[in-house]
Amino acid sequence: MKAIVQREYGSPDTLRLEDVDRPDAGPGHVLVRVRAASVNAADWHVMRGDPKLARLQLGLRRPKAPVRGRDFAGEVAEVGTGVSHMLPGDEVYGETGMTDGAFAEYVRAPAGQVAPKPDGLTFEEAAALPLAGCTALQALRDVARVQPGQRLLVNGASGGVGTFAVQIGKALGTHVTAVCSTRNLDLMRSLGADAVVDYTTEDALAAGERFDVVLDLVGNRSLRELRGVLTERGTLVLSGGGVFDGGSLIGPMALIVRGGLVGRVVRQRIAPFTATPTAERLTALAQLAESGRVRPVIDRAYSLAEVPIAIRYLETEHASAKVVVTVP
Template sequence: MKAFVLRSYGSPDVLELTEIDTPVPADDEVLVRVRATSVQPYDWHLMRGEPYIARLMGNGLGLRTPKFGVLGADLAGQVEAVGRNVTAFRPGDEVFGMPKRGGFAEYACVREGELAPKPKNLSFEQAAAVPLAALTALLGLRDAGRVRPGQRVLVNGASGGVGTFAVQLAKAFGAEVTAVCGTRNVELVRSLGADEVVDYTAEDFTRNGRRHDLVLDIAGSRPGSAYRRVLTRTGTCAVVGGPGGRWLQPVGHVLSALAVSAFVPQRTVLVDVVRSTENKRNLLTLTELVEDGRLTPVIDRRYPFEEIPAAVGYQERGHASGKVVVTV
């Protein structure tokens, strides 16, 4: 099969299109014929091996060379074969999921617990845009943020992959949503249901006097101390990430935000979808919302499989409004 293989850290040019053996599913795995995948910051952080501190944190990065041969954390496709202990799927089923790696290939082995039936009203490309980004938004709002109907939620970084899902999910949970984004994305974010949109190029949302019960910090554009000004006394800041850096960021931003919370009544919590053990259950929750029309993936650009390096490069530049998907 064809796959983009990562043999050394670096720019998107290090992703090498080559022929490798088709994987064989283990007892608890499903072999998926990948029809579409998507690109996100998780992929290019692994590709570059950055921040360097992450190589020392036991998260799967090798110290000098990558441990992940094939990147691609999302996929949608058709079941080709199943391991002997798999009971939920059979060949021909249309599925989507978050294997964390392996999506940049024609076939991928995925654990049964990381897959769910593809939403009936989505194409493969649309379904591949959902898993990691929407799961992150779901965990940030529902689990880490403990959002409740009637609460005021602020989404900082509302126009990216996670943000576009977060705005819709917060509305689906009955919250009043303030979305922060740049000028060119104001109308897009408003169309997703945001009650108020703040253009960060024209207004500092941390100094406008408004208070929120929950801040979902995706962009990481303000220090942790600044969020105290926009939270209620018992509010929560759920941190997804922050701006990238070679040595420490976004780890430094996350750690500093968590450190501030030790001395104030507001909560600061980290959203970590990669370590979640409830992916299948949460994918089924997302499927219900998608099929009910309350959640729709926003796709910025589509690329053919052969142009995965270009897709990764575009996403890494940080200008995507919604998701970047690849047809395999």
């Protein structure tokens, strides 16, 4: 089969379209014929082996998993032993986890990270959902536990996670303030944001407003600044700042990097987390998509051979929303 392969850490120039062996499903896994995939910040962080500490898990000198890509949508080709809720031919979407491999004609994925493709979405739209959508859902529903009527600030609202966070925040009944650049103001309004702040002309953190939940997807402001716009018992969710795994900051180290510690906060809650797509979250996303409350926004689409171009675009051009890959 054709796949995008990486033999060493580095720039998109290290990626090659090659012929590799097709994987087997294996116990507890499914083999999916990929129809579309999407590009995440995680892909270029892994591609570059950044941060270097992550290489303890990814591979010290070169990637353990040579095929890049995590998000996919397609048709089940094989099911492994122990998998009874999917059959060959089922249209599905999901995420591979740290094994990667979605930039290929076939991908092997854990059954617990695969779910039925949302009705009414194309394969490209479905492939845009898994990691970014699950990150937004986990951040707001599971970590922040947002409630109807609360006020939510999304810093970095026009990115892949941000576009889903704005919509999921509205679906959960919050008042959403979206922070983005000038070119994305209309996009934020079309996604349902109640207020939109253009960070090139005004500072959302200096307006005097207070929020029950702040979701930071950029990592460009200090903990002191972000805490300053929280209510007395508000929650700050950290899912940005240049660390791999869907852009999620990992563990207490993130708080040190950002200039503070949880112990310094008495009533406010600071919550870094690692994005974890699961079948339950994928199913919940599918229901939101099928109801029309969440719609994937696609910036650009590329072919499988153009994956290096797609990753370079996402990494350097500040793409809005999602970048997808079509696999013929």
